[in-house]
Amino acid sequence: MSHRARRRQRVAGLLGSGFLLGVTSLSMFAVLFIFFFIARDALPFFQLQGFKQFFTSTHWYPSAAVPEFGVVAIFAGSGLVTLGAVLVAVPLGITAAVCLSDVLPFSVRQVVKPVIELLAAIPSVAYGFFALVVFAPLLQERGGHILQVASWVIGAPLAALAVIVASDLLSDRIPAAYRSRIRWALMALLGMVAFWGLWRLGVSLGGVTVSSGTNALNVSIILGIMALPTVVSVAEDALQATGRELREGSYALGATRSETILRTILPAASSGIMAAVILGVMRAVGETMVVWMASGNAAQIPQPWYNVLQPVRTLTATIAGDMGEADQATGSARFHVLFAMALCLLVFSFACNLASEWGVRRTRRKVGR
Amino acid sequence: MRLETRKLLDRSFTASGVLAIVLMTAALVILLAPMFARGLGAIYFTGTVEHRRLMMEKFERGSRPEVEAEIAAARAAREPVYQMVTEFEKQVEALPAAERRKLKPQFKEMKKALQALLGPAPGSPRPMLMRDQYGQTRWDRAQIKLQRVLFREEWDYSRPGQGGVKVMKPRSEDFAGTALAPLFPYLSANLDKMLLPSTTVYWQFLTDESFDSHFFGGIWPELLGTFYLTIGAMLFAIPMGLIAAIYLTEYAPENAFVSFLRTCISTLSGVPSIVFGLFGLAFFINTLGVSHSKSALVGSMTLALMILPTVIRASEEAILSVPRTYKEAALSLGAGRWHTVMTIILPAALPGILTGIVISMGRAAGETAPIIFTAAVSVGKPLALWQVFSHPTPALSWNIYNLATEHEAMDEIRHVQYGLVLVLVSLVLLLNLAAILMRARVAKKLRG
Numbered sequence: 001m002s003h004r005a006r007r008r009q010r011v012a013g014l015l016g017s018g019f020l021l022g023v024t025s026l027s028m029f030a031v032l033f034i035f036f037f038i039a040r041d042a043l044p045f046f047q048l049q050g051f052k053q054f055f056t057s058t059h060w061y062p063s064a065a066v067p068e069f070g071v072v073a074i075f076a077g078s079g080l081v082t083l084g085a086v087l088v089a090v091p092l093g094i095t096a097a098v099c100l101s102d103v104l105p106f107s108v109r110q111v112v113k114p115v116i117e118l119l120a121a122i123p124s125v126a127y128g129f130f131a132l133v134v135f136a137p138l139l140q141e142r143g144g145h146i147l148q149v150a151s152w153v154i155g156a157p158l159a160a161l162a163v164i165v166a167s168d169l170l171s172d173r174i175p176a177a178y179r180s181r182i183r184w185a186l187m188a189l190l191g192m193v194a195f196w197g198l199w200r201l202g203v204s205l206g207g208v209t210v211s212s213g214t215n216a217l218n219v220s221i222i223l224g225i226m227a228l229p230t231v232v233s234v235a236e237d238a239l240q241a242t243g244r245e246l247r248e249g250s251y252a253l254g255a256t257r258s259e260t261i262l263r264t265i266l267p268a269a270s271s272g273i274m275a276a277v278i279l280g281v282m283r284a285v286g287e288t289m290v291v292w293m294a295s296g297n298a299a300q301i302p303q304p305w306y307n308v309l310q311p312v313r314t315l316t317a318t319i320a321g322d323m324g325e326a327d328q329a330t331g332s333a334r335f336h337v338l339f340a341m342a343l344c345l346l347v348f349s350f351a352c353n354l355a356s357e358w359g360v361r362r363t364r365r366k367v368g369r
Numbered sequence: 370m371r372l373e374t375r376k377l378l379d380r381s382f383t384a385s386g387v388l389a390i391v392l393m394t395a396a397l398v399i400l401l402a403p404m405f406a407r408g409l410g411a412i413y414f415t416g417t418v419e420h421r422r423l424m425m426e427k428f429e430r431g432s433r434p435e436v437e438a439e440i441a442a443a444r445a446a447r448e449p450v451y452q453m454v455t456e457f458e459k460q461v462e463a464l465p466a467a468e469r470r471k472l473k474p475q476f477k478e479m480k481k482a483l484q485a486l487l488g489p490a491p492g493s494p495r496p497m498l499m500r501d502q503y504g505q506t507r508w509d510r511a512q513i514k515l516q517r518v519l520f521r522e523e524w525d526y527s528r529p530g531q532g533g534v535k536v537m538k539p540r541s542e543d544f545a546g547t548a549l550a551p552l553f554p555y556l557s558a559n560l561d562k563m564l565l566p567s568t569t570v571y572w573q574f575l576t577d578e579s580f581d582s583h584f585f586g587g588i589w590p591e592l593l594g595t596f597y598l599t600i601g602a603m604l605f606a607i608p609m610g611l612i613a614a615i616y617l618t619e620y621a622p623e624n625a626f627v628s629f630l631r632t633c634i635s636t637l638s639g640v641p642s643i644v645f646g647l648f649g650l651a652f653f654i655n656t657l658g659v660s661h662s663k664s665a666l667v668g669s670m671t672l673a674l675m676i677l678p679t680v681i682r683a684s685e686e687a688i689l690s691v692p693r694t695y696k697e698a699a700l701s702l703g704a705g706r707w708h709t710v711m712t713i714i715l716p717a718a719l720p721g722i723l724t725g726i727v728i729s730m731g732r733a734a735g736e737t738a739p740i741i742f743t744a745a746v747s748v749g750k751p752l753a754l755w756q757v758f759s760h761p762t763p764a765l766s767w768n769i770y771n772l773a774t775e776h777e778a779m780d781e782i783r784h785v786q787y788g789l790v791l792v793l794v795s796l797v798l799l800l801n802l803a804a805i806l807m808r809a810r811v812a813k814k815l816r817g
Binding site for chain 1: 612644741
């Protein structure tokens with residue numbers, strides 16, 4: 001090959017990889033542009049109205065004669081709904097992830113995985129439609145009964161386990177001669193207490209009337225289901241990344257499977273699991289359609305703050321819903337306040353993303369992979 | 370702790386894991402069951418003669434003589450109803466003023482309900498809105514409308530502290546002793562003869578335009594809009610995503626800039642979908658001026674940005690899963706790097722890449738938030754291909770939202786909403802099932 005031909009080839013190679021790099025950088029530009037353009041349209045709001053009202057007031061009256069743009073109630077709505085979604089998705093998701101990675105045989109796993117993928121694939125507007133058209137009327141008509149049955153179904157097994165373990169632990173120090181009898185007595189006593197407590201809880205929940213089916217509870221449950229696939233798959237990856245050696249070591253010391261997982265594997269995978277939780281939170285915070293359709297869209301802080309049976313309003317739903325009315329008056333505070341909210345969302349999700357990446361990397365490093 | 374208790378805890382731990390998975394599966398089934406069961410009702414239902422009349426007049430569907438014979442039969446069965454009505458109209462004028470004043474508004478209300486059920490009375494002027502020109506086209510809706518004729522809603526505020534309680538008052542009591550009294554038993558006994566219900570398969574639901582804001586007709590504009598948006602998004606996202614994946618796996622050096630690039634890509638995947646919508650509005654429309662206002666093109670560009678990280682990640686994984694030996698063999702035979710990528714690595718990674726692409730296609734088809742400000746419109750004609758550059762389009766996902774929350778009579782068109790949901794969900798699920806099957810085949814092949 002002549003010198004010139006070789007040079008031409010090198011230049012072509014450089015040009016080629018330069019082109020590839022250019023196309024790849026497009027996603028970088030996309031991110032930077034998103035930050036830039038959202039911030040550019042958010043700044044006029046702060047110039048017009050300042051920061052104080054936005055971050056401290058709960059009065060959201062954008063279309064009043066003297067408009068007020070207090071977003072605290074909307075932040076609270078997003079927060080409450082996300083908290084509810086996390087309460088649904090995290091226990092279920094992590095249990096399912098543990099089950100998938102450590103308990104189920106390979107053949108069953110092959111069947112369960114598609115179920116998770118389908119849950120992740122269902123479009124958010126279909127979830128929202130379900131929440132609004134099927135779940136909300138159900139909740140409104142039989143909310144009390146649903147809560148009652150749910151509290152019993154969830155509470156009864158937990159209470160039974162707690163009773164058995166507690167009576168076992170309490171009877172440990174008693175001389176061996178009476179131990180068994182005392183344990184039975186304790187079990188009966190604690191069981192009765194637990195049963196009474198559950199019964200009272202169920203009855204009081206059964207008396208609850210739900211004035212509107214489109215409320216924070218509805219949205220939390222649906223968002224929880226939507227966030228489940230993310231939590232399950234990321235948590236399962238983290239559990240898998242811990243490797244065989246830890247498990248085998250723990251089994252060799254005589255631990256049962258649950259002790260191995262709870263005391264050895266979960267701590268080892270903790271930062272990966274944190275990443276799973278964070279990604280679930282991001283999914284819930286960023287979701288628009290479900291909350292727009294089924295949260296009730298009332299910009300208020302529920303009284304008391306944990307009252308999930310009241311309607312709330314979230315950042316995403318406000319952006320989606322108010323843009324139509326704000327659109328005609330581009331340049332007004334009403335238009336730019338939506339970009340200010342979007343900027344808050346963007347910064348939050350960026351921070352979450354960094355945190356979750358750090359978590360995933362830390363798990364890998366910890367177990368030496 | 371005793372060994373038995375430890376064992377019990379271990380078992381209940383297993384049980385709770387299995388329970389979590391069962392709950393997840395149950396959630397999937399509970400979600401999908403009403404969508405499928407009631408969604409099919411948009412296509413397969415008990416249609417009335419009004420439905421067949423509509424099909425005949427709008428699309429020339431069905432055989433004209435048969436439909437006309439049916440219409441005549443239905444009209445004959447309705448004849449006594451209208452006779453009673455005219456008779457009552459005469460009778461009411463002769464009544465004492467007080468009673469007349471009481472009956473007339475109720476009669477007007479009843480006539481309105483009757484028109485909603487059976488369509489305009491013969492001889493009356495043709496109403497403006499299409500929804501008023503026809504009676505109930507579906508037997509299930511007709512049953513509900515019949516109740517509106519037979520009963521009158523009244524709110525009972527007599528019980529203190531309970532608010533209003535809805536009471537259904539039979540209209541036959543209001544009109545007892547008049548010429549209308551026999552109307553109500555006649556209606557409930559002979560409704561099937563007036564509407565001639567029969568099982569209908571309306572598969573053209575998928576290919577018909579909608580009439581009178583979705584009161585009648587199908588969902589073709591929405592289906593076509595989703596098709597345009599998805600294909601457009603893929604046209605942007607596939608080349609960009611594939612090239613980025615090739616660069617990141619085969620060419621990228623390990624330096625700070627490349628790791629910054631990777632962070633950017635994962636940040637992009639975490640941006641909330643509604644923010645993409647705002648960005649599309651602020652950048653593509655207000656800054657670049659890709660189109661004057663919303664258009665299908667801008668919608669697809671926004672969707673493409675949203676699915677780009679998914680495409681990159683899936684392609685990267687597929688390329689990385691190609692055994693190293695393939696590449697080494699190609700390089701040792703003297704093939705250049707680009708040549709190796711194009712002829713060896715991409716073909717081997719193709720099924721995996723396709724899987725990722727199909728999954729992100731499902732995501733693009735189902736996503737609503739990014740297209741709210743960039744592409745979606747509630748009512749529209751199906752777009753021709755050249756219109757995608759400048760015209761907004763209806764889309765399945767947007768119209769589900771719109772019809773379920775903003776439509777003037779959302780309760781009356783539940784079947785259309787469910788039909789839209791069914792079409793969208795089955796589209797997305799089919800894409801995902803295809804991806805799952807494809808991946809299973811690849812996995813089998815790799816295992817040998």
